[in-house]
Amino acid sequence: MGEPGFRRDGTWVGADVPRREDPRLLAGRGRFVDDVELPRMLHAAFVRSTEAHALVTAVDLSEVREVPGVVAAFDAADLALGDITALLDRPPEEFTPTSMPVLARDKVRYVGEPLAVVVATDPYAAEDGVEAALVDYEPLDPVVGEAAALAAAGPPVHDEAPGNVLVDVSLFATEGIDDTFATAHTVVTVEATTGRQNALPLETRGVVADWDDRDEQLLVRTCTQVPHQVRTVLARCAGLDEKQVRVTVPDMGGGFGQKCVVSREEIAAAAAARRLRRPVKWIEDRREALTASFLAREQHYTARAAFTADGEILALDADIVCDMGAYSCYPFTAGIEPLMASAEMPGVYRVPAYRVRGRAVATNKAPTAPYRGVSRPQYVMVMERLMERAARELGLDPLDVRRRNLITEFPYRGVNGVTYDPGSYRESLDLCEQVLREEGWLSHTEPGRVVGVGYSCFSERTGYGSGAFAQRKMQVVPGFDLSQITMDLDGTVSVTTGTLSHGQSHETTFAQIVADRLGIGYDKVKIVQGDTDRITYGWGSFASRSVTVGGSAASAAAVKLADQLRALAAHLAGVDVDACSLDGHGGVRAGDRTFAFPELAEVAYLRSHLLPKDLGPGLTATASFDVGGDGTFSNATHGCVVALDPGTGGVEILRYVCVEDCGVAIHPRVVEGQARGGIAQGIAGALFEQVTYDELGQPLAPSFMEYKVPTAAEIPDVRIEHLETPCAFTADGAKGAGEGGTIGAPAAVLNAVNDALRHTGVELDATPIPRAAIFAALEVPR
């Protein structure tokens, strides 16, 4: 019938169908938040702190209000909004609650912190207004960096947390672990640091808010991964009912976790719109995005591992400190990074004894939020460094040490209490090595340069579920997703999802899933996402949960709808429902009759007197899904070949191979796209990107001149091989594919660099990998 990409076996899942998002995005007809123009719309800009740590003695906006074009200016007292507070249900010795005011009052805690919002007739005038603001500060000693935070000499970042420690958890401590270390053949230690990074969606944050008199509702179009959570926080901060806030999300130019927390600016801009009864738009500029938006990744690890003489790991002991900046993000809290690292840490290796302490410390830097992979790029890097170091000390092949320790029998219950579902840990490593060997990289040389090969093996828990999140003891527990599906008169369907695409192709992949369940074309399925008035509740998109959780809910709703259609057909044909089945072409076979969906829909809507008593009018079904147990694990092995330039210390990636297994790939090309994009971000973290501050807490990378985002010249082509270990408990066997690339790349690149440096005896354990250290290592005569 000429349907594009319909697979031979008659399924949409697994087919490389054209993306339904593409035509509008390619034509420039996407609708991003800054594309929204409303009559009488005003533009907001923020007065931001120039100090990293200071008491605010005065905010004077009188001159701001005189600037031509400025309509209003509000500070914290003017808007009088409630604070944004995220909590963990943990005892006081493990968690210290702090809150984030929407606009700073009394005290500022990082450069770029919003103090006041200026609203004007155009964005240029709003910025003029910002320049006219006068703020008086009484500077305090800035706390810049985790060591300074823990030393706690000066005033703390939050008075509630005198030692600057907001989260301090020791989740695991296997009994007898000290004896294991004392008697082990070899103990290796890795001290690793990872730089502060910006998730850096190309579209910055932004919001257009408008009070709708007709609905008595604040309509907030915002660039968020979590619309329902924004609604809840906004309603609470502004003292509105939930129903008085509608959050919608237009097209989104990336998020990567930075937009899966509630931003104070979106709350302030919305509150200003409500106050003024006029639409207010705020679009973050890049300077704000680089200095004042949510950051991530800055962690310090001290990890020890005990090994037998033949490379079997016996115990792991890790101390993790995360510099989470000035505030705890909503809903995840400052615990996001240490809790993730502690809970996931041994990863793909069989580790019988484990002890871990994870801390989040407050500093005078822009606050942190989740960023693609959350803590797993770091802990995987540490595990992979431990494997390499043990191999070196024991004189073994590092891949053999990995093979000796990889989990190979499933389901496997780890020392971290997590049950791993089946994966291809060993197979992916073998295939990755095989590909690099066959391509000739294992014996590759480069004249004048030093070549090394590095690997990383990892799995990533995806989707999670309420159970897994509840173990974190967040007071707000994400997990489930809800979907509602409705068939219209013509037999086409709309399905809602509480997840939200910001580049991951939901309009295509969700349609594939639903189309298979109903036996219709994927172009007959419309996906409704990002509207709190149309979607009962949703948790948005993060943790690679969209397809695993949201897709499974949509799938389940479609199955329920299919059951209704069969029941209806059975009634009309006068046969038993067991004699009815979908025909795979948009109809139901009922005995020897076939009803096309529009025929059934006509009865359901226009001729409801023909309906059986137990089927009400309409064709709609709702279903929810939650990931049971401990969640599901995608896995991969990355292999990377680098050449080092002895003249500059520069690193060039010659080859990158990724063998990934995310279960059933709904759309293989989308999966590859996620992997490639993730790998690019991982390489960025390994080699280029770092948010730095001077000793006073002033940001040193406020533009793309200083914050080096890699381009096509630095990111290599990536060969991707798929393995498929279907997930047993998602509807389509999919496991989630959003973050793996970012998780695996830093370790693979770092190991490759260290392999290249092997002859120097130097081993590096930091990202971004310091070029000066490579240069120095290569300069030393051999």
Added chain:
Amino acid sequence: MTDVVLVELTVNGERHDLAIPPRRTLADVLRHDLSLTGTHLGCEHGICGACTVLVDDQPARACLLFAASVENTRIRTVESLGGPEGGLSDLQRCFSEHHALQCGFCTPGFLMLAEGYLAEEPDPTREEIREVVASNLCRCTGYQTIVDAVEDCASRRRAALQAALDTAGSSA
């Protein structure tokens, strides 16, 4: 209020008369005065290339240009690429086929960059394409598929040209 200047711009073949402040950038004029929102802003300081448009057929950063400075030029934006009924050009179709976009925010900039480049260099090597693609930032794709799309479009255009020449030759 700030001064206003009268500016006459030709965008996608259409003439527009505007009264705008001299500091208004071409990007803002395109997006907000002419409602051509396909041109995106990712940095406003000339690095990311999301705002790339063609000025007299040359790729240019619309965020770095004052609208008043590009009078008497021909400006083309992403909205000019497709057909009138929303059909896509060969370049746009190549982007879709190669999955050269995810969120699509950088895409108009890459399309205009490639459009300008291929008009000038119809027979580039993959390395040359990669170098040109390196002028813009994409945060989603890892770039490979963008390079693939541009390469494929170039070779299809050459093949089409060759086919046209062959037919012209054989019918002569």
